[in-house]
Amino acid sequence: MTEPSQAVDISKFKPETVYTIYIAASPERVWEALTSAEFSRRYFYGFAVEADLRAGGDFIVRAPDGSEHISGEVIVCEPPHRLTITWDVNWPGLVEALGRTLVTYEIEAAGEAVRLTMTEAHERPLSDDILSGGRQGWPTILSSLKSLLETGKPLAVKTSPPARMLAALKALGVALPG
C-alpha cells in the first residue's frame, strides 16, 4: 500500500455508474485478472491492461491494434482490495470536452466468493448519452471476467459503442476514431 497519488483530488469526482458482481474466486485472482494483460485480453475485447502498480504509476489499456486506448495513472493502489486509476479515453478532444474520468475497483471477501464493485466517477456532470458507453460496456466486461475466473472461459459477447454516445461525442466536437 502506498500513499495516494497527488495527481487528482478524488473527492471532486462524482460516482455516475456503479456495478457490483460476485465472483467465486480469491481476491488475489480477481486483482490479477484486473491488472494483467494476459487476463484482460481474454475478457476485455482483446484489450491489454499494462499497469505499473504503485500510486503515480502508468495505467495503460492497449487496443488490439497496439494503440493506447487509455493512458491513465494509478491513483490508489492497495492490492488486492482497492485500485483507483484515471480512465481517460485517448480520443482527440475527449478529455477537454468531458473532463476526466476515474475508475475504482473494490474487491471484498464475501464468504467463499468476492464482491467486485466498479465505480466510474466523473469530474463534470455528463449526459446519459455520454455515460451510455460505460453503462453498455461494463456489465459485459465484468460478466466475462466472472466467467473466465469461474469456468476458465470468457463470454463471447461482441458489442460496439452505442450510437447515442458517438452522436453526443461528435456534437461536442470530439474526433471519433475510424
Next chain:
Amino acid sequence: MRVTSRLMHDKPADGSAVWRSRRTSQELTCNHLVAYRRPMDEVFKALADASRRALLDRLHARNGQTLTELCDGLAMTRQAVTKHLTILETANLVTTRRHGREKLHFLNPVPIHQIGERWIRKFERAKLTALGELKKRLEEGDD
C-alpha cells in the same frame, strides 16, 4: 455428546468439504451454478414486486439518487422505500456509494445481464435487439 455432534457437522455428508479441498490453486469451481443459483433466487424475488420495479425504473431514468430524491413524488413512506431498497441491495440490483455527505443509490444491471446471458443465445441477440427497436418505433409512432 454435543462436541461429537458438532464435529460431525464439520464434515458434511454431501462431500462438499472434499470438493473444496480438491479445488485448484486457481480457485476454479468449474461450476457456475454454485455461484449462480442462490443469488439468482434473490434477484427473482426482488423483481417480483411492482414497488421495487418502480424504484429500479426511477434509478434507470436517473442513476445515483439519494433516498430523499427516490422518495420524492412516490406514494410510499420513507420506511417502505428503505425496506424495498434493502431487498434490492441484498439481491445486488442496487449498490450504494458515498459521495461527500450523501449516500447515492445506483442501479446494478449485472444480475439482469447474467439472466440474459443464460437464456439468450448469441445468434438471437441481434434479432431480439432488432425486434425491440421495431416495437419501440411502432409504439412511439402511436403518439
